[in-house]
Amino acid sequence: MQPVKHLIALLLFAIATTGLAAGNANAASFDDAQKEEIEQIVTDYLLENPDVIRQVFGKLREEDSKREQAARAERANRAKQALAENKDELLNAEDQIVFGNPDGDVTIVEFLDYNCGYCKQAFGSMLSLVESDKDLRFIVKEWPVLGPQSMEAALVAMAVTQEAPEKYWDFHKAMMTLRGTADKESALRVAEKLGLSRSKLEALYEDKSLIKPIEDNYRLAEALQLTGTPGFVVGDEVIPGFVPAQALQSKLESVRSCGSTTC
Template sequence: MTQCLKLCPSFFVRFLAVAGVIVSFFATPAFAQDIDRGKIEEIVRDYLLKNPEIIAEALTELERREQAAEVAAREQVLSDSSDILFNSTRQVVLGNPQGNIALVEFFDYNCGYCKRAYGDMVRLIDEEPELKVVLKEFPVLGQGSVEAARVAVAVNSVAPDKYLEFHEALMLGRGQANNAKAIEAAKSIGISEDQLIAAMATDEAGQTLEEVYTLANRLGLTGTPSYVVGNEVVMGAVGYDQLKSKIAALGNCGETTC
């Protein structure tokens, strides 16, 4: 597992879904006729026990169809939401703001995988002059994460030139990120606490997080880190090599999408 809070349906739940569909199908008037449901269930059970590979085949096909549907849905969302995804005024941009290759990362300050992936992002920015990295605050690991994200939004508002330094302090720091720890990190790099508190009193943080949550929900994101590279959604801390490969492919296209 390379992602915080990634949810997957259990095999048992999926098995019941497939079995239910089979029973329901054979219970339709075209098949049922004068046979009652109990008799149908007995026939289906006997058939499945004699041919258990059918369930495996059905589950494989169900998963294939679900994945295809998810990919198609995400591609449509990426197309419909490209402006807010890549160019929102409520986001942080690192690297080359005018770069023709975009990498979007949804992250949580309390996500261990995000912390490990931080070095990948820095390395990619150093190596790719055309790379535009967009950071989306996506606190999914509790109240402390939400608090840290709100401080981060305030930092970007009052001292955007110091955001990366602040971001690194929290990403590389130990312990649970929360309001107190985030403010302390901001103060340590010379940001006024009074300015932060004033910025946090506005609704900017709430609107920023709401924008990200809505976008993440539409993309079907269930954990952090999650990335968007061109027109592809990438789940989990896949590592430098995979991200580098996907970015290189976009570079060969000469634009953010192939």
Template structure:
């Protein structure tokens, strides 16, 4: 059986799934072409190990008689005798890649610690001195972010020890950038940012500058002054910091959460978020060994 045929067999054993995640650049899947090739190589290697032992014990003339056709037939027989090996390899590979991703995320988060958790321009809601911090990167025109808003609202209401950092990450449109600029100014003002945040995510249609200014005006802020200040360097710096963090952590879509040493892409739902928060309190990490 040719390596191409083996590849097709391997691909048939790979399971894929996804979560709600608005993105301009799709994240790399856990099992790509390189990973599939690695799976094939591992299967052949396992066969070669057995073959080498047999060859070592066989007379020299028998070794010379082994042909590529015979090898391919034996490889096919090896895989067909235990076809679930590809599924087990896929699971093991996925587990290894996830562990590598967590390790890389831990290093990247540590290198950006201050910018992620202590940036003076960021918005903090909930308990500013909470024992667990949840960071969300969002875009006001992200439908998945909109659907995840009730989850965050529930967590804030039920968990008095939760600190939430909201990172403006406008990646979907120019209108998103304008809305984010207004939002940064609202965050700097003496205003109820969470009410503004909810107003934008519960508005109809595309969220743009006018929608954001109207929501800010409802809080008593001057839309004229806000529009004049949208181009301030401090506003640009706050948004640019989010882009820099996203680049360092390979964040390519919204919503994306950070908790502990884990970067979590997609709207994973309130139960998953609760579990990560509980784990942080239990073992100091988002994923406990037990």
């Protein structure tokens, strides 16, 4: 059978199946034998012309890619708007501890979880940047999204900020290099090694007000369209996921140069 006839058969099959799905009376005129014949014609055509299948799947992938790009662009736009609306809280929250230079000219904000492997992978980059860039502000947003144990560790971190804010950076470094699961007990052991009182931290741990900054971080992360840890904010850009030090450094330089991560 010629390709044109194959194509006609393919169209007939599409019309038939569409009509059947819609309850079309004309579609009912195809008996079982005819439908089997049409199906065989379509199958034979596709087997003889595999490029048609590749073209169809290529078109589907292209359409999926376009939809995903549009969705990413929409998320980025919503995140940028949320960043503008929440900038003061993001950068100057009450009782917020700033690492690096509190008066630095550029700020990196990181949303993290102490049980997040990618956060720990990113920590080396953050440590290098804080130590090498004397004009960098670095803000940690405790965002325990990986279960109850992560919440326990975050609450101990909040207790440390209340009891000994000057030791929070050392506590943070120790937690980010901790082996095993981060939870209340492991976080308390880290704090004890830094000379902090377990009993005082446990008393603070029970203070319900410690949950408020974490709840605020949840709200901010949701507004910024973050879906998991780590998540970064640099200048006017929200960056979901792990970012190498070199890429972050490039964005910092751009912000200093033109006020945006994309000059």
